[in-house]
Amino acid sequence: MTREIIIAGFGGQGVMSMGKTLVEAGMAEGYNVSWVPSYGPEMRGGTANCAVVISDEPVGSPLVVQPNELIAMNGPSLKKFEPHVEEGGLILVNSSQALEKVHRTDVRAFYVPSMEEAGKLGNFKVANMVMLGAYIAATGALKMETLEQMLSRIFTGSKAPLVALNIQALQAGAAHIK
Amino acid sequence: MQKELWKGNEAIAEAAVRAGCDAYFGYPITPQNEIPEYMSRRMQEENRVFVQAESELAAINMVYGAAAAGMRAMTSSSSPGISLKQEGISYLIGAELPAVIVNMMRGGPGLGTIQPSQSDYFQATRSPGHGDGHMIVLAPSGIQEAVDLMQDSFDLADRWRTPVMMLADGMIGQMMEPIAWKQRPAAPAVDKPWATTGQGERGHTNFVTSLRLDSVDNEAFNEALQQKYADIGRQKTRYEEVDCEDAELILVAFGTTARIALSAARKLRQEGIRAGLFRPITLWPFPTLALQQVAGRPNVRAVLTVEMSAGQMVEDVRLALCGAKPVHFFGRTGGMIPEPAQVAQEIRRILKEEQA
Numbered sequence: 152m153t154r155e156i157i158i159a160g161f162g163g164q165g166v167m168s169m170g171k172t173l174v175e176a177g178m179a180e181g182y183n184v185s186w187v188p189s190y191g192p193e194m195r196g197g198t199a200n201c202a203v204v205i206s207d208e209p210v211g212s213p214l215v216v217q218p219n220e221l222i223a224m225n226g227p228s229l230k231k232f233e234p235h236v237e238e239g240g241l242i243l244v245n246s247s248q249a250l251e252k253v254h255r256t257d258v259r260a261f262y263v264p265s266m267e268e269a270g271k272l273g274n275f276k277v278a279n280m281v282m283l284g285a286y287i288a289a290t291g292a293l294k295m296e297t298l299e300q301m302l303s304r305i306f307t308g309s310k311a312p313l314v315a316l317n318i319q320a321l322q323a324g325a326a327h328i329k
Numbered sequence: 330m331q332k333e334l335w336k337g338n339e340a341i342a343e344a345a346v347r348a349g350c351d352a353y354f355g356y357p358i359t360p361q362n363e364i365p366e367y368m369s370r371r372m373q374e375e376n377r378v379f380v381q382a383e384s385e386l387a388a389i390n391m392v393y394g395a396a397a398a399g400m401r402a403m404t405s406s407s408s409p410g411i412s413l414k415q416e417g418i419s420y421l422i423g424a425e426l427p428a429v430i431v432n433m434m435r436g437g438p439g440l441g442t443i444q445p446s447q448s449d450y451f452q453a454t455r456s457p458g459h460g461d462g463h464m465i466v467l468a469p470s471g472i473q474e475a476v477d478l479m480q481d482s483f484d485l486a487d488r489w490r491t492p493v494m495m496l497a498d499g500m501i502g503q504m505m506e507p508i509a510w511k512q513r514p515a516a517p518a519v520d521k522p523w524a525t526t527g528q529g530e531r532g533h534t535n536f537v538t539s540l541r542l543d544s545v546d547n548e549a550f551n552e553a554l555q556q557k558y559a560d561i562g563r564q565k566t567r568y569e570e571v572d573c574e575d576a577e578l579i580l581v582a583f584g585t586t587a588r589i590a591l592s593a594a595r596k597l598r599q600e601g602i603r604a605g606l607f608r609p610i611t612l613w614p615f616p617t618l619a620l621q622q623v624a625g626r627p628n629v630r631a632v633l634t635v636e637m638s639a640g641q642m643v644e645d646v647r648l649a650l651c652g653a654k655p656v657h658f659f660g661r662t663g664g665m666i667p668e669p670a671q672v673a674q675e676i677r678r679i680l681k682e683e684q685a
Contacts, residue, residue, distance in 0.1 A: 171505070175334055178507045186334075186505040190360060190443065211592030213504050213585075216668045 152207055154292055155215040157232055159200035160224025160245070165279030169222070170201035172283060172305075176297045177205040185213035198227060205292060220290060222282055224265075226251050243286055247278070261289050261328055268323040277320035284324025295321065332507040337472045338363035340508055341405075341431060341495070344479035346371050347510070350429070351400035352378035354391040356410060359443040360499035361433035364405040385410045389417030389430075396426040397537040399524030401483050405431035407499070408449050409440055418492055419458025422554075423539025427486035429479075430464075431495045433502040436637075436664030444664030445499035447584060450641035453496050454613040461551055463558055464492040465565065466613040468583040472506040478610075480513060487519040489561055496612060498637065500585040500666070562614035569608040572598070573623050576605030578676055581620070581646050582635040583609050586667060590635045593672035603628075604676055612642070617649040624654050630683050635672055636660045655683065 156173070160166045167188055174184040187202045202215035219240045223229035226249040229242070233255060236242055241259045244252075247266035263285040265278035287295055299318050306313040335343070342364045345353070353372055355365040365381060372379035378395065382388035388404045395402035406414060411432045421428050432453065436446040453466045465485055469475035475497060482493040525535045541547040571591060573579060582590040587608040594604040607623050609616050624632050632654050634643040643658045650656060659675045661667045 171334070174505065178332055178334060184334075184507060187500065188503055190499070190503050210506070210588070211595060212589040212669050213506075214500070214589065214666055214668075216670065 153210075154203075154205045154220060154290070155218045156203040156205070156220045156222070157200055157215055157218040157235075158203065158222045158224070159198065159228035159232055160248075162197060162199045164199075164224045165276070166199045166224060167201055169279045169283050170203045172298065172301055173203050173205070173286075173293070176293050176301050177203075179297050179301065180293055182207060183210050185210045187213050187215075198225075198231075200228065200232075220286070220292075222286055223249055224279075224282065225249050229253070241289060243282065243289060245278070245282055259289075261285060263324055263327045265324065268327070269320060272316060272319055272323065274316060277317055280317045280320035281324035284321030285327050286324075287321070288325035288328035295325065332509050334505050335472060335476075335508050336363060336503070336505045337475060337497070338433070338502040339367045340472050340476050341479050341497075341502075342367040342371065344476040345403055345429070345483070346375060346377075348480040348483045349401050350377070350403050350483065352380075352392075352395040352402045354378075354380045354382050354388040354395070354402070354404050355406065356382050356385045356388050358407045358410045360435060360445075360502050361405050361407050361431065363502070364431065364433075385413035386417065389414040389421075392428045392430075393417055393421055393424070393426060396421065396428045397424065397525050399521040399526055401427075401429075401487070403429040403431070403483075405433070407433045407435045407443075408437050408446070409435075411449060411452070415452070415458040417458075418464065419460050419462060420539045421492045422457065422462035422464065423460060424537050425490040425554075426492070426537065427483075427490055428492045429482045429486055429495070430492055432497070434496065434498045434637075436662070442664035443499065445501075445585060445666060446637045446662075446664055447496075447498055447586060448638040448641065448662065449496065450612065450636070450638060453494050454615070454645070457492075457494075462554070463613055464494050465489070465561065466494045466496050466611065467567075468496050468610060468612050469501060470584050470587045470608060472501065472504070473508045474610075475501060476508055477511070484519075485565070487521075489557065491557075491561075496584070498585050558614075565611060566614050566616040566619065567610035568616040568619050569606075569610060570619075570623055571606040571608070572603075573605030573607060573626075575628055576603050577628060577630045578602075578604045578680060579624050579629055579632045580604055580606045580635060580672070580676075581609070581632060581642070582606065583612060583642065586635050586637055589667055589669050590672055592669035593676065596669060596673050597676060602676065602680065609642070615645045615649070617645075620646065620649045621653070624650055629654055631655045631657060631679050633657045633659060633672075633676060633679060635667055637666060638662060 253260035
């Protein structure tokens with residue numbers, strides 16, 4: 152099975168690091184993975200997105216045109232990528248920033264108020280981890296334990312206390328997916 | 330083997346360090362800036378040479394100087410910057426100096442865009458700079474291959490006393506993929522008795538130049554150069570063949586575009602359309618004989634070349650096949666990337682047309 156994912160939002164929302172965390176975890180579970188950032192001039196202060204492929208066969212095109220799954224961190228990203236999601240695919244909306252609803256009826260849609268959840272944990276910066284937790288719960292693409300292990304490897308030394316916070320954020324996101 | 334996630338540009342830079350690159354000279358340009366950035370730190374750690382030159386022209390001439398002194402030297406840039414280096418590349422060829430040059434192509438002409446492209450194929454493969462010269466041109470389609478080829482590049486450059494270009498595109502530079510660092514046997518130590526390392530006990534002064542004012546001498550040099558190119562061509566073409574055995578259509582593509590073509594071919598297999606991929610890895614020398622054999626099979630009805638250009642490698646494909654099979658072309662230009670669905674649609678159209 153091949154998952155083609157687009158993660159999109161404003162620069163600064165942690166879109167690129169969400170993608171990197173996903174491919175690191177996918178690699179740890181033995182999948183073939185690729186990560187391609189948008190690197191146009193729009194990166195500075197505007198929209199940012201990355202394309203992630205997680206597959207059990209060698210990755211062909213690393214470029215994702217028709218994603219199976221979209222994580223939209225803001226309204227403009229939802230508007231831009233919603234029409235391209237494959238039929239039967241999944242759209243995960245950060246409802247703290249995107250006030251619009253998904254118009255398509257041939258895809259599954261989930262709404263996660265990531266900022267509110269991150270706020271409850273006392274740190275807005277983990278909103279992206281809330282979304283990632285929701286993504287894992289909604290798709291079952293990877294094991295939650297794998298992501299948690301990744302976090303303990305990313306945050307070491309003085310940053311070690313952040314591991315627990317990020318794991319809580321993943322779990323808060325997952326709890327939103329029924 | 331332990332896999333690690335690396336960004337293309339950084340992996341290429343690290344591969345150069347591990348291949349024993351003694352000296353890096355560069356000047357910034359997107360989308361390859363992570364190469365000089367990485368090198369600025371790593372080369373210092375290794376006590377080797379890193380210079381951010383004042384211009385591309387300066388950088389390539391510093392490469393010339395370091396290579397003349399027997400060092401493993403490299404530079405990297407992207408299309409407009411590589412244009413500026415053409416004079417220096419011609420001089421490297423004329424002086425028979427080994428060097429490695431990385432081109433992370435972006436869309437042109439002129440300053441163009443920073444998005445991926447393959448429109449420097451002619452510049453790289455026909456005759457870099459002026460004169461009747463060539464360089465070995467290697468085209469990776471992923472980061473593991475870029476790393477492996479980077480190590481080969483230095484060996485090939487030393488062995489044949491020639492510049493070697495790694496021709497990739499912005500996508501390869503910017504993307505991340507898992508790679509394994511292979512334990513390679515140490516590169517064979519290449520004796521460089523011609524290097525300008527100081528006379529010492531040699532008894533004569535080495536002199537490295539591309540200037541041969543006597544045309545009789547210069548023609549003799551050119552003939553020897555062409556002989557060298559013929560020898561390289563006999564030994565060094567590399568390519569990959571995927572699902573070609575039963576294919577009714579052969580896709581020919583290199584680099585990022587080859588992966589997009591492969592995605593299209595896989596999609597079509599599900600529809601019962603048999604497409605295969607022929608991927609040249611050495612763009613110069615071009616794998617002419619191998620392509621003739623693959624496309625010459627009776628099951629092949631047509632060939633489709635896919636490029637991020639207005640059609641450059643397709644000329645080598647046509648020259649190789651000499652009308653034996655119909656050769657079609659599909660390309661996107663200016664920094665746009667072909668989509669697998671577009672390639673698949675083109676294949677359906679061609680096969681229908683060939684049937685009629």
